[in-house]
Ligand code: TXA
């Protein structure tokens with residue numbers, strides 16, 4: 001088990017923008033300060049994922065979750081019944097939500113969970129803020145259920161690995177979305193569908209089949225700016241707003257003047273939102289190298305630039 005001094009050291013590392021792996025009752029998570037764009041970008045880098053998926057934000061209690069997301073009555077009921085525990089709730093972000101837009105992958109929604117594990121809860125209380133934490137493994141690897149798995153999979157990406165012994169549930173949390181008319185299970189997990197169904201009665205849609213087109217979750221699963229995008233643009237044409245990178249620098253918006261893909265990822269969704277807010281109709285985006293997080297950035301830009309179905 002982790003000592004009080006290890007917990008306070010870990011909280012300090014989070015405050016400094018470092019990554020800390022910690023045990024939960026489901027799997028070990030790779031944690032970062034959820035309000036720090038750069039720290040969140042480091043999580044994606046450490047996972048080595050070629051695309052940005054929204055991350056789960058961990059908090060110490062339901063009250064903290066209610067400040068970050070807008071919980072309808074039914075969602076509050078689930079929170080009361082099953083938190084702390086292996087359940088994640090997806091709701092709209094509150095207007096003042098300080099969580100990095102990269103954690104939401106640019107969406108207006110946020111996934112929140114109160115884990116049930118002494119070490120996780122002690123860390124969250126010591127840190128006093130929201131912590132994003134996907135499973136602490138490289139993309140494509142198995143979810144880690146011991147500290148040793150984490151060390152093997154992530155090598156030196158985490159500043160610290162808190163050891164809480166083996167996770168007793170061993171599969172990820174159940175994800176329930178409250179974005180549509182009916183609560184919907186997006187990912188089956190540690191809290192069984194039957195137990196949820198019993199709590200909510202008929203008011204639950206179990207739709208873990210992500211391939212099904214036009215499910216409410218799917219429609220909102222990718223953020224795209226309102227403006228159209230022109231990619232690999234070395235300079236803006238008239239009436240275009242430019243989103244620069246490195247030396248391709250025209251105007252106020254540059255993902256990373258030093259050409260750092262981690263900084264660029266940290267800025268991506270916030271800057272796209274900011275440019276949208278200027279009323280721009282076309283965003284010309286600088287060429288972005290595909291190394292490191294550049295691959296995920298290019299993936300997201302390509303999707304955002306693709307022709308969109310009418311909504
Ligand atoms: O058990 C768990 O949940 C573990 C431990 C560490 O807490 N965490 C975990 O986190 O699995 P992560 O970030 O890998 O899980 C993300 C899941 C994905 O299925 C993702 O699609 C969904 O949550 N998710 C996150 N934010 C979402 C959002 N805004 N809308 C819809 N789904 C979201």
Ligand code: MG
Pocket residue numbers: 134135143
């Ligand atoms: Mg995972």
